[in-house]
Amino acid sequence: MNVWIKDLGLLINAMLIATPPLLYAALGSCFSERCGVINIGIEGMMTIGAFTGAVVAYFTGSGWLGFLCGGLAGAAFALLHAAASISFGADQTISGTAINFLAPGLAVFLCKAMFSNSSDSPALDVSSKLPKMLTGVFESGSFGYNVLSTYYAAWLAFLLAGVIWFVFYRTRFGMRLRAAGEHPQACETLGINVFRVRYICVVLSGFLSGLGGAYVTLAIVSQFRPSVIVGQGFIAIAAVIFGKFTPQGALKACLLFGFCNGVKSLLGANNTVSPNLISMIPYVVTILTLVLFVGRSRVPAANGKPYVKAR
């Protein structure tokens, strides 16, 4: 019985580690996809967020400040994506792909320029990482320690999912952003500034992705490495499609991913199965769930189409 509870604690702990970065980025992706701008650059925005977060925390010693700056760095690149794809009517996939080269390239470039040609930033000590809650209350390794003594920023991600659901479905801005993604022309005739709504959403998507990236370096890895994000941004995009472009759906998808990661780390502890096979679990489960239960997800009608005012 005790062993079971302990294993459950480990499982939830692993879930709480893997889910938040994906969730931040996926919630960001929701904003931009729903307002009608495909954002394939999430990956790059996460990477620059991860770098900025680690560097700011290293120099200032404040995890929270690093976290915030990570978000802002993501937002800056999102602004570039917004300018190209909204104001200049660029193909959104192309501009997003460009971000995926620019942002990680710049992150590693700056890292090498700042830290004498090393592509890894110096390791952060615990005091300059994000703070944990309820430290010292539970005995190390116990259920309570594994589940409750975790990063504030992890629970913030779940809280944000609720807030963003509220914004999407219970506020005027949410209604406008969903309308901008379905039928921008109709939106504009009702006096809504489609450009402004889309700009806000895309910048928010970058900000949230940047937070997700910063969470990785400030809570999980404690330093920036070029390989620190690799692929997570794309998985966040996958989670949004899986969740049918809703924040609550994205939350479920990210939890499923986090859960599979938990199973992965539990199974990986006793070296009987090849770690490479175990690592496939999240992807196989996603594919099976899609094929068996989820099926078609309806893409917002105006997604990917540059909006031209004078038509």
Added chain:
Amino acid sequence: MNKKGILYSNALYTFMAIIVGFCVGAVLLAAAGIDPLEAYGKLFSGIFGNVKCMTWCVVYASPLIFTGLSVAFSFRTGVFNIGAEGQFVAGSLAACAVGVLADAPAPLHALLCISAAVAAGALWAAVAALMKVKRGINEVLSFIMFNWLAFYLSNYVVNLPAMRRTGGGEATKDIAGTALILAPQGLIRLTGCSAVNYGILLAVAAALIIWFIINKTTLGFGLRAVGYNPFAAKYGGINADRAVMTAMSISGALAGLGGAVQTLGMSWRLSQFAGQEGFGFQGITVALIGSSNPIGCIFAGLFYGAMKYGGTKLSLVNAPAEVVDIIMGTIIIFIAVAHIFRNFFVLKFAKEKGGECE
């Protein structure tokens, strides 16, 4: 080509974008305290310095031309093949497995490896296509999943006892000499590049074939029609589901072939990956620079290959090789907004001539 034609053509704007990309890179290098002229000098002498360098650039380019073709073909048929990465890995894995485990005389063995890679790449894409056709699952989502499945499958197979090399090194045994697609010894000695291979010939041939399929055949017409508007194509009597299956399989086969060229021509074994290698994602760039035109992909692939190889020389002047990524990203973003400039120039030209403008 007359003056107006040049203003309309993609090549001019691509060329402008490349110049802007280098300028942005120069600003960053200067900001980091590195002399841009010295760094670019190193980059270009690393590319054009001698025959050996140029040959290496071509060797680097061959697999990129294939993934570029794969993505370009998918763009032309209305699918976004973000899964070229996984198909490339599936192809290199299949080629490597046949190359290590099977036994056959020289040209036949290589052919077997290449066929296996083509089949593996096509299969990797066809499963995602089937999911799209039968269950309506967004291909971007399934491609991303399949990229990671290929990644871990490859690492799993590399570590199998039958494949893993003995005596250290996280890699497979060397592929049998009969399966390699290396150029004759004379050429290797002449160029001084140890990995000159037939990959570039295969890549050019593939580009020509794909160009022919897209532009000159009924099959290509059908695929493009479905890409433009699946409903209209269906109404016109084209089986849209089958077209999607065919298009995605061909796209996957091209990426798989690229994997074979990389393993049989350049790496001669498969190493355990630490992270995704990015041939597929770089293929997206190649396709974009080549404006989704198969022939354009040859030049774009050569350009990217040269930058990738030249970039490795940047460390000699302590310049981060990542400046290549930044240049590439800038180029893409400028290609993406190029139509603004085009409209501007074409309008201006039309006004000067007093002619009609669109």
